[in-house]
Amino acid sequence: MNFSYDIAGGDFVNAGQASSALKKILKSLNLDSSLIRRTVVSLYEAEVNVVAHAWSGNIQVNIQPDQICIVVSDKGPGINDINLAMQKGYSTASPEVREMGFGAGMGLPNIKDNSDVMELRSTPGEGTELKIVNKILS
Amino acid sequence: MTIQEILMRTEGEIRCGEHRKDETVGRAFCSDLMSDVLTLGCQDVLLVTGLANVQAIRTAEMADISYILFVRNKNITDEMVQLARENNMVLIQCKSSMFKVAGELFTAGLQPIY
Numbered sequence A: 001m002n003f004s005y006d007i008a009g010g011d012f013v014n015a016g017q018a019s020s021a022l023k024k025i026l027k028s029l030n031l032d033s034s035l036i037r038r039t040v041v042s043l044y045e046a047e048v049n050v051v052a053h054a055w056s057g058n059i060q061v062n063i064q065p066d067q068i069c070i071v072v073s074d075k076g077p078g079i080n081d082i083n084l085a086m087q088k089g090y091s092t093a094s095p096e097v098r099e100m101g102f103g104a105g106m107g108l109p110n111i112k113d114n115s116d117v118m119e120l121r122s123t124p125g126e127g128t129e130l131k132i133v134n135k136i137l138s
Numbered sequence B: 001m002t003i004q005e006i007l008m009r010t011e012g013e014i015r016c017g018e019h020r021k022d023e024t025v026g027r028a029f030c031s032d033l034m035s036d037v038l039t040l041g042c043q044d045v046l047l048v049t050g051l052a053n054v055q056a057i058r059t060a061e062m063a064d065i066s067y068i069l070f071v072r073n074k075n076i077t078d079e080m081v082q083l084a085r086e087n088n089m090v091l092i093q094c095k096s097s098m099f100k101v102a103g104e105l106f107t108a109g110l111q112p113i114y
């Protein structure tokens, strides 16, 4: 199964719609509730990162019998130092983003904790690509 | 602790999820940081927050949290109520501060997560 969603940078009102849609799909597939939570929490953090830090983005979800694979790619400023960005507490979020309840610098580490495979690549000045894979255990 | 008792102890007003008043919740967590809430990894928890926006509801949806208590008389918008209703959540609003609410509920036996 494949799904695709677009994300608009700065659009906090709609941030989370893709994660919400994916949650409904995963529930309808009767997957384990903790797998569903880990997967949608990861996607939601990724979605909010595009809204908060990039200009526009796209989410591709591929669901196989044994795994859920999500690729979130965006056009944006990119990340200069990925190791630094992965550190708990590191954030460049604007005051507006902080007012929304984000910007604790916990999103990327949170994705790492909630996914089986996480790959983050970025070209500064162009954009960022995040791949998340969660295994489905039968 | 039942939702009904939480309403009584916080002098709160229920804004969504009236039909779930008799349900019980065992633990609570206070935060205004959504990424913090997203690390919890447990259900059956009451989120106490001063962050009243649509993202707070979305965050609760993703974290499988169905009970939210908004402190300090924050404005709960129709949009928030609608999203909460779609997700069958309970929203409570109260006038007290986060510190006071936490103290009252803790004293009455509601457990912390950590």
Ligand SMILES: Nc1ncnc2c1ncn2[C@@H]1O[C@H](COP(=O)(O)OP(=O)(O)OP(=O)(O)O)[C@@H](O)[C@H]1O
Binding pocket: A045, A049, A050, A052, A053, A054, A074, A076, A077, A078, A079, A085, A086, A090, A091, A092, A093, A101, A102, A103, A104, A105, A106, A107, A108, A109, A128, B035
């Ligand atoms: N898609 C992205 N494009 C550009 N920069 C990003 C992107 N995602 C993350 N970053 C950078 O990495 C930092 C850390 O991201 P992380 O998600 O861990 O924290 P945050 O988004 O700042 O706060 P939180 O996720 O806790 O709300 C961000 O502040 C930002 O500088």
Ligand SMILES: [Mg+2]
Binding pocket: A045, A048, A049, A102, A103, A106, A107, A108
């Ligand atoms: Mg983030």
